Amino acid sequence: MLVTGTEPRQSNLPQCWQDLNDVLSAGIDRVILYGPPGTGKTYAGLRLGVNDAGAWRLVCTxxxxxxxxxxxxxxxxxxxxxxxxxxxxxxxxxxxxxx
Known part of the structure; x- marks a missing residue:
């Protein structure tokens, strides 16, 4: 489910998450989320990703x-x-x- 901008709590997303939404809305189906722990990568992948296409999680150490x-x-x-x-x-x- 993509963020449509009509959801009040989603309207204040940081720019990086707005960019992710734009990428997904453009039909790009492969995105790598990178960053330190606790920044919402997993949440975004599960919340914004296309559920019927699946997801692949790789935790790097x-x-x-x-x-x-x-x-x-x-x-x-x-x-x-x-x-x-x-x-x-x-x-x-x-x-x-x-x-």
Missing amino acids: EDMTNFDVTGGYMPDKDGFKWSDGAALKAWRGDGITGG
Whole structure:
């Protein structure tokens, strides 16, 4: 459900959340929310996201590597092959199962 601006408590949203609403209203179906804990990313994803399309949640911690998040090349029998990390799997997926 998108915020329509007619809901009184939603009219004072910070600019970043207004921008998110604009992106979703424009039909963009893949958005990465990034920021410190407690800033409303999960709430926004669950509240503003399109529920029938699903969502993929990835919680990053300081001990994760770039490879864990985005992916990288792994050796295989013919040399090296790209292996998606969690964020790319989610980006390529259907919102429910990942890529």
